[in-house]
Amino acid sequence: MNRIRRMEILGESAKYDRCNYGNYNPDNFFSEKLPGVYNATNPNGVCMPLFKVLMTNKCSNDCTYCVNNCANKFNRVELSPSELTSIFLEYYNNRLVEGLFLSSGVPGDIDVSMENMVEVARQLRLEHGYQGYIHLKILPGSSYDMIKRAMSLANRVSINIEAATSEGFNELSSTKNFNTDILRRMAWIKRLMKRDGNLAPSGHTTQFIVGASHESDSDILKRVNWLYKKMDIRRSYFSAFNSMEGTPLEGHEEPAPLRTGRLYQADHLVNSYGIDLKELTFE
Ligand code: SF4
Numbered sequence: 001m002n003r004i005r006r007m008e009i010l011g012e013s014a015k016y017d018r019c020n021y022g023n024y025n026p027d028n029f030f031s032e033k034l035p036g037v038y039n040a041t042n043p044n045g046v047c048m049p050l051f052k053v054l055m056t057n058k059c060s061n062d063c064t065y066c067v068n069n070c071a072n073k074f075n076r077v078e079l080s081p082s083e084l085t086s087i088f089l090e091y092y093n094n095r096l097v098e099g100l101f102l103s104s105g106v107p108g109d110i111d112v113s114m115e116n117m118v119e120v121a122r123q124l125r126l127e128h129g130y131q132g133y134i135h136l137k138i139l140p141g142s143s144y145d146m147i148k149r150a151m152s153l154a155n156r157v158s159i160n161i162e163a164a165t166s167e168g169f170n171e172l173s174s175t176k177n178f179n180t181d182i183l184r185r186m187a188w189i190k191r192l193m194k195r196d197g198n199l200a201p202s203g204h205t206t207q208f209i210v211g212a213s214h215e216s217d218s219d220i221l222k223r224v225n226w227l228y229k230k231m232d233i234r235r236s237y238f239s240a241f242n243s244m245e246g247t248p249l250e251g252h253e254e255p256a257p258l259r260t261g262r263l264y265q266a267d268h269l270v271n272s273y274g275i276d277l278k279e280l281t282f283e
Pocket residue numbers: 059060061062063066067068069070104105106
């Protein structure tokens with residue numbers, strides 16, 4: 001399969017990872033002519049086109065909401081670190097994007113997948129002198145050394161928490177562990193950032209899948225509040241669950257369109273204006 005077709009597939013697969021605020025329709029964020037271009041917006045509404053893609057959609061995990069889950073039968077493709085580096089530089093040098101947001105499925109050894117992402121960042125920084133924005137996903141279960149290497153090259157890293165509680169997380173995956181694969185890695189990221197301010201200087205973020213498990217808004221906001229206080233996260237993103245064909249959650253009810261918007265508002269009130277979470281009422 002040619003490089004552009006693989007890019008289209010892997011750009012499409014990456015669109016559910018959020019780096020945007022407010023409500024959105026994922027279909028509006030990609031140009032058919034420019035696979036992999038994602039218009040991220042910050043809280044002030046400033047738009048930044050990012051090259052946002054997975055290294056591969058091969059995955060051995062069984063996340064029930066994800067089209068790439070291991071049970072789903074479809075074409076699995078990958079880009080090598082050198083291919084991805086050269087495609088990114090073509091986009092960047094033609095001013096089509098201003099930064100890179102890189103994630104990956106996990107076909108086997110987690111650190112091999114992490115190594116591929118780190119290698120892209122290494123080639124860009126050390127072989128091509130690229131000094132722009134790089135956001136690397138930390139894959140659940142990555143080793144301490146691999147996380148440190150990723151943080152030494154990236155402006156920002158993130159690990160998706162997906163759910164507010166261990167019970168909610170277990171509804172979404174049987175192959176990942178909430179406490180060890182997610183929270184322990186977040187604690188490592190925090191520790192590394194405290195020890196060396198040059199590691200991921202733009203901090204770390206996370207994402208919740210809203211509406212895929214039975215968790216309430218209260219559960220989610222309590223966990224977000226805890227993450228700001230205990231893990232020093234910079235931001236939390238809320239991605240509305242989309243029921244996708246071929247996934248175990250196909251047909252599962254999707255959240256009300258306003259739900260993620262309300263979560264952003266509540267998060268903002270608590271974490272920017274200092275309003276006590278207890279003052280917000282949940283129905
Ligand atoms: S780890 Fe889970 S969410 Fe990520 S690509 Fe694999 S199945 Fe999808």
